[in-house]
Amino acid sequence: MARKGLYKRGNVWWLMFADLSGKIIRKTSGTSDYREAETMLIAEQKAVREGKLTDTVKIKNHTFYELKDKYLTWMTGRHKSADSKEYRMNQMASHFGDLPLRRFSTMIVEQYQTDLTNRGLKPGSVNKNISILKAMIKKAVDWELVEEDTLKRVRKVKNYKESNQRLRFLSVEEAQGLVSVCDEHLKPIVVTALHTGCRRGEILKLTWEQVDLNHGFITLTDTKNGDGRELPIDGTLRETLNKLPRRFVETDGKKELVHYLFHDPDTLKPYASVKRSFGTALKQAGITGFRFHDLRHTFASQLIMSGVDLTTVKELLGHKDIKMTLRYAHLAPAHKTKAVNILDSLFNPSPNCTPETNFTITSQSIEKESACVS
Numbered sequence: 298m299a300r301k302g303l304y305k306r307g308n309v310w311w312l313m314f315a316d317l318s319g320k321i322i323r324k325t326s327g328t329s330d331y332r333e334a335e336t337m338l339i340a341e342q343k344a345v346r347e348g349k350l351t352d353t354v355k356i357k358n359h360t361f362y363e364l365k366d367k368y369l370t371w372m373t374g375r376h377k378s379a380d381s382k383e384y385r386m387n388q389m390a391s392h393f394g395d396l397p398l399r400r401f402s403t404m405i406v407e408q409y410q411t412d413l414t415n416r417g418l419k420p421g422s423v424n425k426n427i428s429i430l431k432a433m434i435k436k437a438v439d440w441e442l443v444e445e446d447t448l449k450r451v452r453k454v455k456n457y458k459e460s461n462q463r464l465r466f467l468s469v470e471e472a473q474g475l476v477s478v479c480d481e482h483l484k485p486i487v488v489t490a491l492h493t494g495c496r497r498g499e500i501l502k503l504t505w506e507q508v509d510l511n512h513g514f515i516t517l518t519d520t521k522n523g524d525g526r527e528l529p530i531d532g533t534l535r536e537t538l539n540k541l542p543r544r545f546v547e548t549d550g551k552k553e554l555v556h557y558l559f560h561d562p563d564t565l566k567p568y569a570s571v572k573r574s575f576g577t578a579l580k581q582a583g584i585t586g587f588r589f590h591d592l593r594h595t596f597a598s599q600l601i602m603s604g605v606d607l608t609t610v611k612e613l614l615g616h617k618d619i620k621m622t623l624r625y626a627h628l629a630p631a632h633k634t635k636a637v638n639i640l641d642s643l644f645n646p647s648p649n650c651t652p653e654t655n656f657t658i659t660s661q662s663i664e665k666e667s668a669c670v671s
Contacts, residue, residue: 299331302338306439310334314341323445359442361393367440368433385426386433398443401434406454420457427454464624465591466598471584478581483574485537486559487592492534494596494614496521497589501567504556505543510535517615526615601628 299305302313308329315321324341326334365386376382392409406427413423434451437443467475472491479487489500499517507516513530520526530538544555546565557567575589593614600610607629611622 300335300338302342303331303334312338312341314338314345316345325441356399356441356444358397358399359437360395360397362390362395364398364433364437364442365390367442368436371436382429385429389426389430398434398437399447401443401447401451403450403453406430406451410454410457414457421459424456424459427456464594464598465587466595467584467587467591469599471582472595475578475582475584479578480574482559482568483571483578485541486568486571487575487578488534488537490589490592491596492531493528494593495528496593497571501557501559501569501571503558505554505558506556508538508558510538520615524615524617526612528613597622597625598628601625604629 304311304313306325310326310328310331310333311323312326312334313321313323322341326337328334369383369386372382389409392412396405409430410423410427413426414420418426431448431451431454434443434448438445438448476484476487476491486500489495489503490497493500493515495515495517499520502519503515507518508530509516510530513535515528515530516525517528518525538558541558544560544562544565545552546555547553555565557565560567571589579585579587597610597614600613601607607619607622607626610625611619614622616622
């Protein structure tokens with residue numbers, strides 16, 4: 298157990314002690330050796346008692362702009378969502394500007410929360426900004442750009458309560474209507490989303506190396522949660538992928554297949570976004586209040602309503618926690634009815650009738666039919 302007044306930050310031991318006025322002083326020992334750090338702490342404490350306090354580490358005034366640039370450099374290659382975080386950080390920079398880091402307080406961050414809310418951002422989006430800000434300040438402490446007291450003040454800011462009730466998905470007819478009006482480049486992307494439940498980024502980055510049409514599987518490696526997963530290819534998706542044009546480029550006299558399934562024909566790079574063409578398709582299909590990510594909800598919701606169990610849907614979506622998948626549970630009320638009917642048959646068996654529950658899937662809903670098997 299470490300001596301009181303010694304704590305680790307990364308691999309380096311830090312000293313914490315009080316001066317004669319009671320002010321807490323923190324300074325790095327500059328070493329990962331515990332005994333050496335302990336000796337330094339004892340020396341500092343002795344100097345305080347003798348009125349010979351040694352010079353403490355003085356941190357210069359660093360601004361939010363400085364931290365943003367350093368954090369962006371550090372984040373690149375480490376965070377999968379670096380692009381979206383950079384966008385939010387640039388928004389923060391326009392708000393905080395050259396504000397010195399040690400000026401950050403609970404009140405300033407709470408005022409920032411209020412400002413974001415007044416601009417129309419939803420609680421979930423506000424919370425993401427605050428979480429990124431807290432992570433940045435924590436790194437600033439690690440990098441000795443600001444004192445730890447600043448981090449303590451920022452961490453006192455509480456997140457807004459979020460409502461995760463939004464679950465927008467398409468009916469079978471709506472999905473078919475949407476696909477029918479999609480532009481030529483967009484249609485296979487939307488079909489892939491509807492038949493795999495993949496996220497937009499996972500789809501746009503798909504390469505031919507990940508697609509095994511012979512065995513009927515797509516292998517995902519670069520996923521949001523870091524875990525890979527395999528997705529079966531159904532008949533509609535197989536037909537769609539088979540129709541995709543294979544383009545070749547010549548390199549050093551050799552023809553090579555363009556890796557990406559969905560790419561700009563001019564640059565041969567993956568589409569950066571399909572927001573505009575997807576928005577146009579939604580208007581033509583008469584669909585409102587819908588996002589590309591809701592295609593993933595449509596995939597999961599239609600599976601649940603068709604009687605697929607939650608565990609299977611969880612695996613297909615790549616959720617690490619079943620809690621994420623439980624948001625679709627209310628779409629399968631018939632399964633609860635089936636469960637209690639089975640229990641009823643156990644307690645009150647009938648010699649001539651065995652309760653069963655058959656499910657007929659229609660484009661509108663699930664119709665339950667009860668039958669007796671003699």
